[in-house]
Amino acid sequence: MKAVPRSSEQWGRWIDETAALLDLPLDPSHRAGVIANLQRLAELAASLEDPALDVVDESAAVFRP
């Protein structure tokens, strides 16, 4: 699945809404930097979408009761 690039405005809305839902105060002086960092992570994450992964690559952690 190809990831759709999002604009900085879209990431700004994401940040505002998720930060509020997580009770995470966000100083306005950090907002632009957080958007830039999230966009960078998004680009890198998008590069990991293809090619499709095999079932043997599932990452479920081993639980040892």
Add this chain to the structure above:
Amino acid sequence: MTIAAAGALEIGRRVRSGEWSAAAVTAAALARIEAHDGRINAFTSVIAERAVREAAAVDAAVARGEDPGPLAGVPFAVKNLFDLAGEVTLAGSASRRSSPPARRDATAVVRLRAAGAIPVGALNMDAYAYGFTTENTHFGPTRNPHDRARIAGGSSGGSAAAVAAGLVPISLGTDTNGSIRVPAALCGIFGLKPTYGRLSRVGAHLFVGSLDHIGPFARSVADLAASYDAIQGPDPSDVACAQRPIEPASLELARGAEGLRIAVAGGWFAGPQQPEVRLAVERVATALGASAEVDVPGMARARAAAFVMTGIEGGLLHLPELRRDAAGIEPLIVERLLAGALAPAHWLWQSHRVRRQVAREAREVFRRWDVLLAPATPIPAQPIGTEWVTLGGERMLARPNLGLFTQPVSFVGWPVAVVPVHGIGPLPLGVQVIAAPWREDLCLRVAAQLESLGVAAVPVAGAS
């Protein structure tokens, strides 16, 4: 041989024989730290009283005819994310100054002490180990002993600088994406990042548990191997620590590189780098007779996934503190932590899946080769405060790209020894000696061969 010039095993031999006392060795180390650390800012705390007390115990054991261990009386220091009983574990963060002191030593500290070594203090680092430069806003930058206007590398910068400057013969650091290998290279000393899961991290303040390793620094390969051997062993308290027996590497060093199939890692590792970095790899390869170049598949994906995993796991780990007091967090990392804490969970999940895929495909390279050589950093130590560098005509951020060649290798968990190469330019450089999982012995054998040939060496840098 003076105490100041002696390596760890030499100190241990002389203390065990009664030729030197642990008290005298400890006093000499404390005096060197007092005299020289102000110029490089490697230490954030010195535990002199405890060190003197433990040195007296080592001397008493020798007097009773007991063997305190191969590292008897050897002073060592730890990155300040390792617990030292009775001390506050800072993990590079000023906001942790008011935390309660550690109740016990980290497992690695316990094991070094069991081998006779004596902890003398804690060392500076990037806040929460998130960085490659040890430019710590709250505790000041650690300065490179070879040029004090430049960075020591990070995040274990204090650990590397203290050893390079001759303040202690060995130290401990951690490596998530390159934080042992980058400062070892920039400070011109030996460093070992073992296989992921080889060494216990109990009592080490984690940053990204999925990627965190611990490991030693030293000025000789024998000291590096002895330190590594001392801290090996399973630990059920660390879920990532493999239940493997101790596999001593020190006994293997004399075999050198004989019989090993060694190649230079190309592809990703031939990417942007200064010409002298390439020359350092060529010098090492020529000395080992390694002429083949091999492409390791998946390294670009490995770096991307490591970057994503680091940002998100790091952000989530520090979410409580981000909620409580973001203003108290290191300014160089707070926005990266916030972004990671707010990132979609799918990105992290996919990164872990990609890790499985890349590790499975990339390790095929070891069917044909035993050891790979690669640059440790694309550039030598930069002036403190450097934001940008230009490599191959491309302008890029200096700080994150110090990990360009280390990050993919730790992502797949392979063991790496960094060997220092001096004399190509005015500053030292490092070469990664990489082997298949659980073959630290091969990394150290090749490092020992390079040391015996004089290709890798560690002159004590003048901190004075």
